[in-house]
Amino acid sequence: MALLKKFFNVKKNRTLILGIHGLSNKPPKKLLTSWWKRSIKEGLAKIDKSPTQFDFKMVYWADLLHKEPLQLGISDPDDPLHIDEPYIAEKNLRTAAYKGVLQKAKNLIQYIKEILFLSRLGLNKFRRPFNMIVKIGFKDLDTYYNEEVPENEQMFQPLFKERVRKRLTEIIRKNRKKDVLIIAHSMGSIIAYDVLLQLRGEIDIKGFISMGSPMGLPLIREKIMQDHGLPFDDEPLPPTPEGIEAWYSFCDRDDNIGSFYNLAHFYQPNTQGVKPIGKFVENNYKYWVTDNAHKSFGYLRCKEVAQVVSDFLVSGRSSFFTKSMQLFRRKGKDTKKPQG
Template sequence: MERDCVVIGIHGLANKPPADEKTRWWKAAIDEGLVRNEGIADPHFAFDFVYWADLRYDAPLSGDGNREPYRPYEGTGPLPRGETAPTLTTNAMLAPVYAGIDAVEEATGVTLVDDVILEHRFDDLWHYHAEQDFARRVRTRLIERLKAFSAHRILLVAHSMGSVIAYDVLRMLERDEPSLRIDHLVTAASPLGLAKVKLKFEAEHDTLRVPNNVAAWTNLADGEDVVAIMGDLATDYSPNETGIRIDDRRVMNAYRRPGGEPNHHKSYGYLRTPEFSAIVSNFVSREQRPVRSAESV
């Protein structure tokens, strides 16, 4: 008998709007992509969201304090696909330079460049690595949500720093809860290619590889998203014991702020890309029965 399916999201860096608003906006972006890219107007899946910004910030963003709300993409029809993006991007120019720095940092264990990047640009990730109590509390939220839906088929969507949290949690769960399985892990705008992040993973989990409790892993990266500067991850993370490899996909994040400025890192843009919509469509197409909410699990 087919199990119920659920899409679980976890957000990334920086302060966020209130949890209920952020949850609605993620779901709205996913639904928008399904309608525009896949022609699915009534998607049949449960959605749940792991919110952790309140562990770092005293009050959520609200009103004028939020410069990047969710807004539907202009026009009609499918959104642009990754293969239509320009080949000359910020990452295409910077990645070779960073790759050299990355190799030296990994070889020596001295991550001066990454330390500056994390402390001054990715402050939350810096604290996640430096403060064990904060890391434990963030991980616990995701662990509890995954356990609550352990009887379901799970599509876990991790944006930005959320992908670091997700990787840590999945490597922990493969040891502590080996029966818990993730049908599909999607990382978007991921910093998992940074030397500092990889060294932290190796110190805690030993080898860099796909977690054994994951049946599929797709990594989405926009060529202009500097957080995902390394783009492809499959060269750094080896297959798991069942041979599952990372499927790296280039996407075009078309999100724009209300004033028109682009943000190629924004979660809403990733969630409505045709590449992600296809993943969700394939995932939910197997579902045949009404799904239950988290409260009924």
């Protein structure tokens, strides 16, 4: 037992999981880090003989856009710093999910908005309505792509996009001697992708997991191509970044933000033949009061996500890709071309 513990400690010291959160304001970094780690551990507990100890760092960027973080002690749901969706252990989700009339109405409005603008049948292919809904409902994303700094401040105030990318780049470079797995949720996957593309394979990244990613949306792909100066015709097909050994795209069927879940159909392989592998999973946060199939905690404890994390923690560089490919071949029957 002592020898086995020593083995996993050695693995832990040379591996690092980087988490990148998604849109909107968040709880303080320390609390959000704790919630991500607890969610990952819940997932690893479902994998036979998986280690549960790992080195984890949160790439926190909510503070770049929001003056104050969300607070646990605020119970008023109308307070802008109230936490609507705190971490809830998986075993408590179903029993705690009472939905009042007002909450049901809010959930319905959110659902209609996502269907109209983000689903495969929605208006996300049309620039004007898409830009409108991004400005209204996804302000962080709008700032990332459309922020303008007044001319008299341009020398002193770098763009938000540059600051958040720099934050991730510095952490990756600081840990370049470690095996790194990046787990990025929602808009965090765009940030991770942009940084990996800019690094041009300078640093090897063992794995990249995107969860509930909007990167398949046509106009997001177009913005990515424009942002990196890449030419495209009618169908923008960005490249898979160099230097990553594997890229997995996980999405719940009810998560409209990730409706174009199988990014393999929308991203070209890199020079090593690596491209995204898409898989549907069950995000159990849709059983919480907010009916949110997009929540990061629910994705992190999915068994399919946990299997990739476990393989990363216990396997060598050469075997990680092979093992994870076997997982997707064995269970990933839904990776064929999506409808529409």
